[in-house]
Amino acid sequence: MTKPFHGVLAMNQRSGSSPFTLAVCAEMVFRDLPIIERVRRIDALGFQVEIWDWTKHDIRALADTGATFSSMTGYIDGTLADPEGAERLVETARESIAVATSLGIPRLNLHGTGLDGQGLPVKPGAEMTGPMWIQAADTLRRLADLGQQHGVTFVLENLNAAVDHPRVPFARAEDVLALVASVDRPEVRIMLDLYHAQIGEGNLVELVRRCAPYIGEVQVADVPGRCEPGTGEIHYPAIARALVEIGYSGTVGLEAWASGDGELALQRFRDAFTL
Numbered sequence: 001m002t003k004p005f006h007g008v009l010a011m012n013q014r015s016g017s018s019p020f021t022l023a024v025c026a027e028m029v030f031r032d033l034p035i036i037e038r039v040r041r042i043d044a045l046g047f048q049v050e051i052w053d054w055t056k057h058d059i060r061a062l063a064d065t066g067a068t069f070s071s072m073t074g075y076i077d078g079t080l081a082d083p084e085g086a087e088r089l090v091e092t093a094r095e096s097i098a099v100a101t102s103l104g105i106p107r108l109n110l111h112g113t114g115l116d117g118q119g120l121p122v123k124p125g126a127e128m129t130g131p132m133w134i135q136a137a138d139t140l141r142r143l144a145d146l147g148q149q150h151g152v153t154f155v156l157e158n159l160n161a162a163v164d165h166p167r168v169p170f171a172r173a174e175d176v177l178a179l180v181a182s183v184d185r186p187e188v189r190i191m192l193d194l195y196h197a198q199i200g201e202g203n204l205v206e207l208v209r210r211c212a213p214y215i216g217e218v219q220v221a222d223v224p225g226r227c228e229p230g231t232g233e234i235h236y237p238a239i240a241r242a243l244v245e246i247g248y249s250g251t252v253g254l255e256a257w258a259s260g261d262g263e264l265a266l267q268r269f270r271d272a273f274t275l
C-alpha cells in the first residue's frame with residue numbers, strides 16, 4: 001500500500017543514510033492527534049514506532065496502520081524483585097507477548113513498575129538487597145525462556161530517580177547492566193536510555209562502551225527538558241559515533257517531547273543519527 005506523502009521532510013528522510021534503524025515514540029509526539037493518526041504520521045515520515053501500555057490502545061487499529069513497531073511495554077503488572085510480583089510479571093508478560101506477536105513487535109520493554117514494584121513489596125526508595133538481586137535475575141531468566149519460545153526480546157530500561165522517577169530503586173544503568181550481564185541471555189538485553197543515564201550517571205560514551213555486548217535498543221532525548229537531540233547538553237553526534245565504533249547498528253528510539261514543531265523535531269533526531 002502506498003503511504004501518504006508528507007512533503008520535503010519525508011523526501012529527505014527517505015534519502016538519509018543513518019546507520020541505525022530509527023524509531024519514534026508515538027506517546028510523546030504529535031500529541032494534538034489521536035494515537036492512531038500519530039502512528040500513521042510517524043510511519044509516513046519513515047520511522048518505526050514505539051508504543052507504551054498496549055491495554056490503552058486499539059490493537060486492530062494499530063495493526064491496520066501498517067506501521068512497523070519497534071517496541072512496547074512488556075507487562076501490565078508485576079515486579080522483578082519479589083516472588084509474588086515476579087509471578088504476576090511473568091503472567092502479564094505472556095499477555096503482552098501475544099499482543100506483540102500480533103503486531104510484529106520484536107522488543108518488550110521492562111521499565112518503571114517492572115523494577116520498582118509500585119504498590120508492591122519492593123517500595124520506591126527501598127534499598128535493593130542481595131535476595132532481591134537474585135530474585136530479579138531469576139525472573140529475567142524466566143522471561144528469557146518465554147522470549148526464546150516466542151521470538152521476542154525483553155529489554156530492561158534504566159531510569160533516572162532524580163527527575164522523572166523519584167526514589168525508584170534499581171534504576172541506574174549500572175544496575176541494569178549488572179543484571180542483564182548476570183543473566184547473559186540474548187532474549188534479555190538493555191534498553192539503554194541515554195536521557196535517563198545523563199541525569200543519573202553521565203559519562204555517556206563510556207557507558208555506551210561498557211554496555212556494548214548487551215544493548216537491545218537505545219533511547220534518546222536531550223537534557224534538560226526531555227526534548228529532541230540538539231535542544232540541550234548531550235552531544236548526540238558523538239554518541240552516534242560511539243555507537244558505530246562499538247559495532248551497534250540496531251534501533252535508536254526518540255522518546256522525547258518535541259520542543260516545537262513535531263516534524264522538525266523528528267528531522268533533528270534523524271540528523272543527529274545520520275553520520
Ligand SMILES: O=C(O)C(=O)CO
Nearest residue numbers: 111112157164193255
Ligand atoms: O517512563 C519513562 O520515563 C520511560 O522512559 C519509559 O520508557
